[in-house]
Amino acid sequence: MPTTKLCEIAATLRAKRARRKEARPGELLAAALELFVEKGFAATRAEEIAKRAGVSKGTLFLYFSSKEELFKAVVRENISGRFPEWQAQFESFEGSTSDLLRYAMTSWWSLVGDTPAAGISKLMMSEASNFPDLAAFYEREVIEPGDALIQRILERGMQRGEFRSIDLKYGSYTVLAPMLFLAMWKRSFGSNVSPRTQLVPEEYLAVQVETILYGLRVTPKQRSSPTSTQESNQ
Amino acid sequence: MPTTKLCEIAATLRAKRARRKEARPGELLAAALELFVEKGFAATRAEEIAKRAGVSKGTLFLYFSSKEELFKAVVRENISGRFPEWQAQFESFEGSTSDLLRYAMTSWWSLVGDTPAAGISKLMMSEASNFPDLAAFYEREVIEPGDALIQRILERGMQRGEFRSIDLKYGSYTVLAPMLFLAMWKRSFGSNVSPRTQLVPEEYLAVQVETILYGLRVTPKQRSSPTSTQESNQ
Amino acid sequence: MPTTKLCEIAATLRAKRARRKEARPGELLAAALELFVEKGFAATRAEEIAKRAGVSKGTLFLYFSSKEELFKAVVRENISGRFPEWQAQFESFEGSTSDLLRYAMTSWWSLVGDTPAAGISKLMMSEASNFPDLAAFYEREVIEPGDALIQRILERGMQRGEFRSIDLKYGSYTVLAPMLFLAMWKRSFGSNVSPRTQLVPEEYLAVQVETILYGLRVTPKQRSSPTSTQESNQ
Amino acid sequence: MPTTKLCEIAATLRAKRARRKEARPGELLAAALELFVEKGFAATRAEEIAKRAGVSKGTLFLYFSSKEELFKAVVRENISGRFPEWQAQFESFEGSTSDLLRYAMTSWWSLVGDTPAAGISKLMMSEASNFPDLAAFYEREVIEPGDALIQRILERGMQRGEFRSIDLKYGSYTVLAPMLFLAMWKRSFGSNVSPRTQLVPEEYLAVQVETILYGLRVTPKQRSSPTSTQESNQ
């Protein structure tokens, strides 16, 4: 029947169109992520993002009302959105907390640090002071949840008697600093620097993890400090 | 006669001007340093630099052919080596290496981290990819000497039996990462972030130092790892 | 089967669509009238007109080749002649010409001034210079008949000895100006102005009517002017 | 003496430059006035104003921080700024109030109505609803002072027993409406309309003035209304 046929064709076409429409935001987000990471927020022109996504300038603003909104969407897509998943993964972890932390830090590199997503962190460090709105958004959507995630792990270790008791707020940075530093380093000096100064992420992280775990470890007789002046000849 | 008067004033100004002539580039560099560090390269307007240096926009371009050249000059000018001086200081240190490291890290904030000099590091992290030649310069003049300095301290600890044996190259980042991270953090999110997320540098560093020292400490029976899976319930 | 269902729905829609087909231009014109009057030609977006008419942007351009053409159609459509009807009404008026004029002016607000029809006048005043052909059309269809209508009333008053003798052509504007001014005012400053400057149409018109009638009244010894300089000490 | 000469040359140059700098805002305001009146606020491009003033786009924004500010400056220059002068002139008028009003209305045409300044009023009528900020500014700077000016004249007439007692607020529009109507008319249909419908400003105004004065005149036995139904054939 012709009617049926027309309906089918129309449906197919509509599907194809719909598929394209649904794909646009993703393509734009991907292009934006690349370019923001590559050149920074301010230095990335909207038209360039559009071109890389294979659409025109106007189309970009059809899907994202402004460059700032596009940036926020990039952050949500690549970072904020993943926290629940990570948290669930960590929540259901069965092994020792040392293993959990080791897993968290080493898997972070391949899952996040080595992807453009981590470039966002570098970008924010550079541009936060020029875009207070974005900074506030990033704090709310990334910094605080990320911090909480690490604090949860440290707490677990302390509750299970695996880690010594430390300040949670600043302790979390013991874990975060080496990771974020690596992410920034690779994106700034990573490729323009002599081999001597190159960091091999896996090796770098392995050393940091072990030192951190050493530093968090519970000791037989816990002292306030390992080697203070007074007890220098322990 | 007004003309005479104008001429006299002009002469006075010319004298003053001449006196200042050689000071100009320095004043411009100082102003540029402050502003680049504060707002980033792209967001700093040339006119603002000129105004802060007390000259006109045109004068800036008289001394530096472009904003980029000014930026390069700022970096070159400000990452000079205080390293020899520091190295001497550390070389002659008499106490335990723990104390030396503790001293190095806590004094670093007030002597370097909190000064515009550390702003350069943030600047370089942000802009390195846009200025590859500067990155190389920075590597040679800052990264490598700084690295060496920390490695010297770690080596001292290991030689004196205070620190456990660790990989020197990556171990140095155990010390550097928290410091550089702090320097960047304060300059990006430091002031635009809710009190919850604020970092108090002294407290932050205290926690990092102790954890690092804990992590470096020699233990009675040194094991490859503090809490590996196999021996999780030590 | 879903396909059948879709087809049925589509068929229903098609029927509805067909029924509406000839209504489309009218709905678009009505929506356009409202919006053009409300916001002016340039500030009215084509999509908004389409949305208010319940169709898509594309459909608008199916019926009108451009926004300009739509505007012209709106004007042409809406300045149709209610003049014959009015003229008949005024022709058969039985009372004094003062009453006729009072009736004409006070009823005008509710019957014309406060309706979209008067919005067209505002529109034309604003856009006439950009649409000369429309201006000519408007002159022929509105200005001249309207003028004639008022002149007829004034003539009646003069013929019946109720009004003093005045120039008909310019005298008609004594009546028209306050009305058209009100129509424009309400549509431009009417709603965006402080209460102090607001005009209450009925009160405004009442004052204008009485002053006009006072000004048209026949006086015992008609003088060329009430208080001219030459005869100031009459 | 060469120094003197140099000084003189420098002074001349500086003067020339200064003269140019001081002339710029005036040239821009004149160009803006013309174009705003000609094409409306929204339809006038900033670059076009600059070009007509003989400068580049950038220069416009050197003197006026935005298009809106430029518009406000145009209004201040051409309307608001003149009220004090007008008021003083009217305040010191010595003759009868009829003569004052006659003078005010007839001189208004040549001094304001026939100049581009009056185009501003037409412009505001068209664009007020789209630019609420400008509308508020215009109300404050033009409508209210203008209204006050007319009310002052009416009050003078009433106080001196020349005019009958009328509502001041709405009465002022008896005077304003014919003037503003003329200003708008000339600028919309004025030049695109058949000679039949053309208004000769002087004749138009003469008729309006006399009718208004007639309507305001104190009568021997003041009645509420000149020709009410009851007394239709007086």
Add this chain to the structure above:
DNA sequence: CATGAATGAGCTTTCATTCAT
């Protein structure tokens, strides 16, 4: 016929850079 995704010219505004003075 109808849709709405896509386009790109056009607008205001910014700012590094130039150059007459």
Add this chain to the structure above:
DNA sequence: GATGAATGAAAGCTCATTCAT
């Protein structure tokens, strides 16, 4: 040398118009 008025190339964003579906 020094100035700052002037420039014009971008950049973000809008919207009338087109056209594949």
